[in-house]
Amino acid sequence: MTTRIESQIAEDESVIEMRQVNKWYGNFHVLKDVSLSVKKGERIVICGPSGSGKSTLIRCINHLEEHQEGTITVNGTILNDKLKNITNIRREVGMVFQQFNLFPHMTILDNLCFAPVWARNMPRKEAEATACMYLERVGIAEQKDKYPGQLSGGQQQRVAIARSLCMSPSVMLFDEPTSALDPEMIKEVLDVMIELAESGMTMICVTHEMSFARLVADRVIFMDGGEIVEENTPDLFFDAPKIDRTQKFLSQILSH
Amino acid sequence: MYPAMRSTSADVFRPTDARPAPGGNIGMLRWLQENLFSGWLNSYTSLVLIGFVLWVFPAVLNWLVLDATFAGDADTCRQNTGACWPFIVDKFPVLMVGVYPQELLWRPGVACLALLVLAAVTYTDRLKGAVLVVAWLLLPVFALIMIGGAFGMVEVEQSLWGGLMLSVLLALVGVIVSIPLGVLLALGRYYGSPLIKALCVGFIELVRGVPLITILFMASVMMPMFLPPEMVINNLMRIQIGMIFFSAAYMAEVVRGGLQAIPKGQTEASLALGVSPWKTIAFVVVPQALRHVLPPLIGRCIALFKDTSLVIIVGLLDFLGMIKNSAFDPEWLGFQKEAYFFAAFVYWLICYGLSLYGRALENRGASGARR
Ligand SMILES: Nc1ncnc2c1ncn2[C@@H]1O[C@H](COP(=O)(O)OP(=O)(O)OP(=O)(O)O)[C@@H](O)[C@H]1O
């Protein structure tokens, strides 16, 4: 009896619930029976070789890609092709891209106010206050009237993180947020992400920054060929991988 | 987490002072050599061109200035071999506004001023984008009200509109209505369902496959046959609609190029934030696409302005129509050359001005760090 109640609570707490998700690009099977459950406040790092389906997996969560089989639930809302459900889920799920994807024709401040004003009907004044608060938090408040093209890559990515946070999402997805950056800018972005993790944000990060994974991840997931191959706490994952494929991958990325 | 740099007693790095680039002013001869006479083919071309200019220039100068008449009447002109400028001076009001009532001329003047002010304000970039868009969309309405009269102002019949005023009005309304229409057509072609897409492609290809003259004839002659009798619209409006359709098809193709240039990441970022697809298109895609195609868009505006001169064949007295009329004025018979020269000069002046304005807008965009 008690166990059933406990599992019920665990169910309710999970922010993202993916069950037996399958996806094909034409005849190419990209995601094979992927199941993943992410609880509130959990930090998950996904790694794996190029083409293993990491991006596809997290892009299915906010329906930038459509899955064909299985169910995805975000905060109790089931992801189907109803535009209303999709939009609701997207407002709950923040996403940070490898290429930043800031809007080049808007100032930094307008980039941040855009979604709160047009997707949440927030008054402009209030949106600006929130935006300034988050810009402060990622350390670029003084750049708010510039255009994205005038900022460095690291600064742009921090703006992109702040832009997502302005919608007060309950989960943040990161798709290789530091891979397009020069080495000297990686740290400033990781610092923001670490601070975000410490504040209790639920996060799924596709990244090969192992130091980051060790520091903040609750679980590390290894994908290959569209499947979740191995899943463990960071210490066990890096120090004692159970599966040979994982060992081989780790030796490759740690050796260079 | 990140290994700190080993701090050994390293040498201190001192950056080298920057030097100015070499060169600067080059002498006149050097300039000639580099720009006109580098290599024998270039030298040959330059010589031929210079010879041609020296051969033609005196004749043109004589006609335009040295032998020309600047004051007097038709008889004075006939005594000289050069151009007859009093003719142009005499006809100037008619060429500009046709037979528009003299005492009401301030009204088109105000409309023209509004156009110039708005263009200047657009250049300074002081106003928000949305405000500018609304202002430009309202401008033709304002111009039509001022010229035609409404809200208690004396009405001026459309048959009295003419001259350069009519040409500019046709082009202004044509451009400002056809750009949004072109954007819609391009969006339909790019994002629409198969049916919408087919309709848009059909319209665009149909219009682009027909010369403007044909469209104007159809608008003038055939449209009344197909419209129900209670929907009587006058000739000028039908011509205007024809021009809008014609221009919209070309605008659509220009805008489509801009849509294709927007990276997928832009729409994805907006959608991922929970912004609806329509708002994403309106605020993320279209503004960027239009900025991207500003040069060809300005090119289309210039082309449309020149194309307005075709309305002469369906009986409207636009600038060129007035020019032609003046040339057959019995009082000033025999001064066609001056009339057509003046027409060419005015068209060139306006188009070149537009071109310069467009370039200024582009450069402002480039230096303003908007990628
Ligand atoms: N739109 C598409 N159409 C067809 N195949 C695709 C498409 N997008 C991705 N793929 C294929 O799906 C597979 C998984 O792609 P995905 O982008 O998810 O990989 P990834 O793990 O994120 O790799 P990377 O580390 O290079 O980003 C790849 O083999 C890719 O070629």
Ligand SMILES: [Mg+2]
């Ligand atoms: Mg990827």
